Amino acid sequence: MKPSSLSYKLIYLESDGLLDMYDESYLRYPTVRKALLYESKRNDVVQCNLCERRCNIPRGGFGFCRTRVNINGVLYTLVYGDLNAIESRPIEIKPFFHFWPGSTALTFSTWSCNFNCPWCQNWHLSKQPPNPRTAFFVSPEKIVRKALSSRDDGLCVSFTEPTMLFEFSVDAFKLASKFSLYNTYVSNGYMTFEALKILKDSGLNGLKIDIKGDDEVYKKYCGGLDVEYVWRNAREAKQMGIHVEMVNLLISGVNDDEECIRWIIERHLKEVGPDTPIHFTRYYPAYKFHNPPTKIEKLEFAYNLAKKLGVNYPYIGNVPGHSYENTYCPECGELLIKRYGYTVVDYRVTSDSRCPRCGRHIPITGKYIKKRRFI
Numbered sequence: 001m002k003p004s005s006l007s008y009k010l011i012y013l014e015s016d017g018l019l020d021m022y023d024e025s026y027l028r029y030p031t032v033r034k035a036l037l038y039e040s041k042r043n044d045v046v047q048c049n050l051c052e053r054r055c056n057i058p059r060g061g062f063g064f065c066r067t068r069v070n071i072n073g074v075l076y077t078l079v080y081g082d083l084n085a086i087e088s089r090p091i092e093i094k095p096f097f098h099f100w101p102g103s104t105a106l107t108f109s110t111w112s113c114n115f116n117c118p119w120c121q122n123w124h125l126s127k128q129p130p131n132p133r134t135a136f137f138v139s140p141e142k143i144v145r146k147a148l149s150s151r152d153d154g155l156c157v158s159f160t161e162p163t164m165l166f167e168f169s170v171d172a173f174k175l176a177s178k179f180s181l182y183n184t185y186v187s188n189g190y191m192t193f194e195a196l197k198i199l200k201d202s203g204l205n206g207l208k209i210d211i212k213g214d215d216e217v218y219k220k221y222c223g224g225l226d227v228e229y230v231w232r233n234a235r236e237a238k239q240m241g242i243h244v245e246m247v248n249l250l251i252s253g254v255n256d257d258e259e260c261i262r263w264i265i266e267r268h269l270k271e272v273g274p275d276t277p278i279h280f281t282r283y284y285p286a287y288k289f290h291n292p293p294t295k296i297e298k299l300e301f302a303y304n305l306a307k308k309l310g311v312n313y314p315y316i317g318n319v320p321g322h323s324y325e326n327t328y329c330p331e332c333g334e335l336l337i338k339r340y341g342y343t344v345v346d347y348r349v350t351s352d353s354r355c356p357r358c359g360r361h362i363p364i365t366g367k368y369i370k371k372r373r374f375i
Helices: 024-028 140-149 162-178 193-202 215-221 227-240 258-272 296-309
Strands: 012-015 018-021 038-040 046-048 068-071 074-077 085-090 104-109 154-157 182-187 206-210 243-250 278-282 314-317 335-340 343-347
Touching (some): 024 068, 046 074, 104 140, 140 154, 140 162, 154 162, 162 182, 162 193, 193 227, 215 227, 227 243, 243 296, 258 278, 258 296, 278 296, 296 314
Parallel strands (some): 104 154, 154 182, 182 206, 206 243, 243 278
Antiparallel strands (some): 012 018, 068 074, 335 343
């Protein structure tokens, strides 16, 4: 698991018919800020230490994700406060099923990604590079004010990989924590351990990690990546006290075979334990991938196998109305939380997080927030 030794090309932006290289002139834009995690190498090369690609970036160049650039031997982020989506959304849509149930989070995102998945559901955002010249800057203060005025219960960086917004997240999370808002990431889990620790220290409360598949899936479809970093971060986040939930998008013909599903479940049990929820979600064709949608039977197979192997809280997703999107007591089978899609229809866990029938403790972070929802 050695750091990447790749160097990346110079990036050019189209502007009035001319091609301009990134230089100090870009420092005047509010979304361009000095990066927090990098180290200097010889000849003005810098190594980005934000994600485990650890790109070596020459002067005037950019990393794989295209959000980090080297200007005169210093690494800068191009996306500080460059938000392309802001929306109040139910926490269940992330999905977080055991974290502040029924609550809403002000959710926002930026451009690009450090993965290259051909089935990306939000490709119109993740496959677009940032442009500081046209960026719409939003400050951390404005995001927190928006969350408070919208009566949201927390913040969530989602839609695209939240690690791209690392420096902005750090500032926004610190401020949000002062107003008793929770802070969450919906992530591919490929950040460095240094980044994860800073996020925790800045107020990260919840982390949902997408596990794409086994090692072959990461190498073949995600850009030659190492799945072990993802499991490490899931394990370390749990140990830090961050609420963790795992999601596996079951993709037809990619990771829906029994061997891959079983491997994911066994690693889940080993790294994050039986009480950590795992969601098997239905894939639909998107971007460059056109395999048919996941069969419901495949999702049910994954759910039942997870239960058989010892996972206490498996779920299936993107199948509204299915009984497997509900929470059941692993001790007595009592229906505890009835859901329809992203709406909590009935909540029966007691105020001290126990099953009302047998008294078993149910791992819920936070409390149930009852808000008016329309199904």
